[in-house]
Amino acid sequence: MKFSTAALTMGLATAATAFVGPSQLYVPHKISNVRTTSSPTAFHAATLDAETVAVNGQDDSETTANSMRPPIHMKWDQVASQLEEAFGYSTEQVAAYAQDVEGDKDKLLKLYKAMQMARGFENACNQQYMQGKIRGFMHLDNGQESIPGLLDYAIKQTDKKFSYYREHTHALASGVDPGAIMAELFMKDTGTCRGAGGSMHIFDREQYFQGGWALVCEQLPYAAGGAKSILLDRTLGVSDDADYQKQNVAPPADDDRISVVFVGEGGAQNGRTAELLNSAAKDNLPILLLVIDNGRAINTFTQDVAQNSNVYEQGKHYGIPGLLVDGMDAADVAKGGKAVIDYIRSGKGPAILQVHTYRFNGHSPADPEHERGRKDEKAWARQEQDPIKGFEAKYIDQLGVFTEDELKDAKKEIMAQVKDAVKFADDSPMPPVELAKELEFPDAPDTDYNLREGPAFADEVNARTISPEQMSTVQDHIAALVAKAEAGEISIGDAINLAIHEEMLRDPSTTIHAEDLQAGSSYDIPKLTQQTYGQMRAADEIIDEGHFIGKALGEGLNGYRPIVELMNTNFGIYGMAELSSAGNTYATTGGKFDMPMTIIGAGGTAPNQSLGAEHSQPFHAYVMGIPGLKIATAASPAAAYGITKSMIRDNGPCFLFAPVKMMKEAKGPIDLGRCMPLNKSAVLHKAPDAVCSSGNAVTVLTYLHGVKEGQASIEAIQEEGFDIDLIELRSLKPLDMDTIRESLERTNKLCILDESTKSGGVGATISALVSEELFDLLDSPVKRLCMDDAPVPYASSMEVAVVKRSSDLIQGVFDLCTGQW
Incomplete structure (x- = not known):
């Protein structure tokens, strides 16, 4: 049913002031920053603190009852003013957005149904949680239904959606089956992630719908990577097939997909927001x-911890427009939100939409809301700020529409x-x-990557995206590296660079991210990539590894094979959250999403390195505990x-560590065109x-x-009448226990020259596994030559006490062979 513009305008004017909250409201800390602006426009006269008044002289019960932030009572003309000023819409265009919703009874009904689905589903979740059928952490969305209403109205199936841990309703409004979501919460095999993800991980x-992410704000760089994948599709002229693999079919000419990322106004104070806005x-x-602005950072009043929570204005520094809307009016959220979304779809760039709302429930069902001033606020909000009640009224x-x-x-x-x-959900079976264990890795550890064929359309995509001049330059570069390899003179950095170029030409879905990328970074690993493949596939990144590891994760979720080069692996500490999620994603999604990502960097701690503690940390040991991550050294x-070649072809996250002090020093031949296994060690020297x-x-x-150090010690060890099986642990995870067993069956003695700390190090893990599985092969305890737990000092006179070297190995072998250990 359609309505006339005149009737609509009259009705909206009547309804605009229909909903009011308490006349007096209390702000816990008067000195906290409130939402203010110097703009003189009519819109800014109704900012979020417009009715805030410090309460004095009230009795305790009255003060407690009013312990909440005020509603904003925003009218549509104020939203329209923002759209005209910030987004450049004309009055006529804004009126058309209003008419499209308010003038169509079917769309209004659909909006109402989306809100009722969100409310009804969350109420059912709460009931089932109390009955013990849903377990773990669960976060409900009651009171914020205007947002799923907007999604149902304005977001398309092919748009990429990245939410956080309070995502049930976002998934529902995105078209995910309610039964599959509920089954996931019930831990059932029919769930969206086969019961592996749970409430916080809907995919x-x-x-x-790409999460459901449990760490606050981690989804922001992932969504940037998702948005980047849309631009990559357009640049390369490829699209997704049914298996999320790239096919040589260009997106339609009117491709207007976007990436949508949800965040709370409290979470948006995280530094990832600034990084996202910069990248976008x-x-x-x-x-x-x-x-989603509900005024609470978990249960803390956001204004108590945030100097400015006007997130919609934070894009000004980057030239990104923003819009504030009142979540109490679902139609206004739909109208204003659709205008913002269409702005993005038109190619004008990113935008921010901030929805002022109230969350009716505590942070989770187990939340002690009465201890944090929530109980009275919730009762008031349920009565006065319920978007469903507001819609019905x-x-x-x-208006008498319904x-x-x-x-x-x-x-x-x-x-x-x-x-x-x-x-x-109740009737569905539990997963086996x-x-x-099946969900540990997308590809089995013994995969032969030499058997993996590249896309048949690679040459065609390369021809339309790499100019003849660029192709000639990179082919000359590759030929020069091959010549070095054949002469046994190629370095570790150059060998990795050669592998990267070969794989990027073999598979155009391969991308690379690095700092200082144009210049080749520190060891030439990404050399000539941007000059050959362009900025879309080879991206210079800001100096925050977490951000571009996160962007790579978002690309990996969307059919690309990102490579991340870390200038030094110690800098990966900034990206621990993203690395952890990369390792978890395949399993968390129930195997629905592969997670290809190759992380490469120089690291470790060499004797006499003189780099100090922060550049000498055993990051390889830090990440050993991340499930789902394959870890190798070279x-x-x-x-x-x-x-490197194998990792790029693997469908899961892999991390290659190379020795920082040997990147240019170590040279030798390579087996051109061949992939190495990701689960094998190498016997470099074998005792007679x-x-x-x-x-x-x-x-x-x-x-x-x-x-x-081991190779340098062999001659001295032999001079004493002893010898060693020197085994390079090229795979730290999974560990090659077969090779270790075969050697111990010969020697019955084990010494670990370990480039990580005594506590929690690589050697500690190996020693424990050997004791558990190969104890009967040992004639003496395992000898661990590991870094001391003290930080690595700069001065070499002190460093010798922390970092082990060839002299320590020679003494260790002597002790083992003479019974002194």
Whole structure:
């Protein structure tokens, strides 16, 4: 049903002031910054603190009852003013957005149903949680239903959606099946993620719903990567097939997909917000930052911890417009939100939408809300700031668009769907226990990556995206590196660079991110990539590893194969949250989403390195505990080349560590065109059988700079009448226990020259595994030559006490062979 503009305008004017809150409101700390602006426009006269008054002289019960922030009572003309001023819309265009919603009864009804689905589903979740059928942490969205209403109205199936841990309703409004969501919460095999994700990790491939992320704000760089993947599709002329793999089919000419990322106004104080806005503006990303402003950072009043929570204005520094709307009026959210979304779809760049709302529930069902001033606020908000009640009052009582029975029937229809979802979840089977181990890696550890074929259309995509001059330059560069390799003179950095170029030409879905990328970074790993493949595929990044690891994760979710080069692996500390999520994603999504990502960097701690503590940390040990992450090391050009190629072809996250002090020093040949396994060690030197039989041989496990130290010690060890099996641990995870076993069956003695700390280090893990699995092969305890737990000092006179070297290895072998250990 359509309505005339005149009737609509009259009705809206009548309804505009229909909903008011308490006349006096209390702000916990008067000195806290409030939402102010110097702008003289009519809109800014109604900012979020417009009615805030410090309460004095009231009794305790009155003060407690009013312990809340005020509503904003924003009228549509104030929203329209913002759209004209910040987004450049004409009065006529703004009126058309209003008419499209307010003048169409079917759209209003659909909006109402979306809100009722959100409310009904969350109420059902709460009931099932109390019955013990849903477990763990769960975060409900009651009171914020105007946002799923907007999604249902304005977001398309192919748009990429990135939410946080309070995402049930966002998934519902994005088209994800209610039964599958409920089954996920019930831990069932029919859930969106086969019961592996739970409440905070809802994913759906068909609807491009990409989380559900549990760490506050981690989703922001992922969404930037998702938006970047849209631009990559357009640049390369490719699109997704049914398996999220790239196909040589260009997106349609009218491709207007966007990436949508949700964040709370409290979470938006995180530094990732500034990084997202910078990246979005710099690359003109088609991304919407949708800020859900309920005034609480968990349960803390946001204004108590945030100097300025006007997130919609924070884009001004980057040239990104923003809009503030009142979540109490679902139609206004839909109208204003659609205008913002269309701004992005038109190619004008990113935008911010901030929705002022109230959350009716505590942070989670187990939240002690009465201890944090929430109880009275919730009671007031449920009565005075309920968007569903507001919709019913506006469109039944004020405008007469619906009868009470019409909306009751709509609610009844939705409640039946919610009931069906609960029954489906209840009746579904639990996932098999074997699934947990199956979801560790997308590709089995023994995968032969030489058998993986590149896309058949690679040459065609390369021809249309790389100019003949660029192709000639990179082919000359590759030829020069091949010549070095054939002469046995290629360095580790150059070997990795050669592997990267070969793989980027073999598969155009391969991308790379790095700091100082144009200049080749510190060791030439990304050399000539941007000059060849352009800024879309080879991106210079800001100096924050967490941000561009996160962007790579977002690309990996969307059919690309990102490479991340860390100038030094110690800097990866900034990206621990993103690395952790990369490792978890394949399993968390129930195997629905592959997570290809290759992280490469120089690191480790060499003797006499003189880099001090912060550049000498054993980051390889730090990430050993991240599930789902394959970790390798390479102390030679051959290993670096072959492992890099395999990692780029792997469908999961992989991390290659190279020795920082050997990147240019170590040179040698490589096996051109060949991939190396990601689960094997390498025996670099083997003790003669006779020496082993006499009890004078030791198995030595080492990696990174320890390889050089081990090789340097062999002659001195042999002069004493002893020898070693020197094994390079090229795979730290998964660990090659078979090779260790084979050597211990010969030597019965184990020494670990370990480039990590005594507590929690690589050697500690290996020693424990050997004791558990190979104890009967040992004639003596494992000898661990590891870094001391003290920070690595700069002065070499002190460093010798912390960092082990060849002299320590020689003494260790002597002690083992002479019974002194």
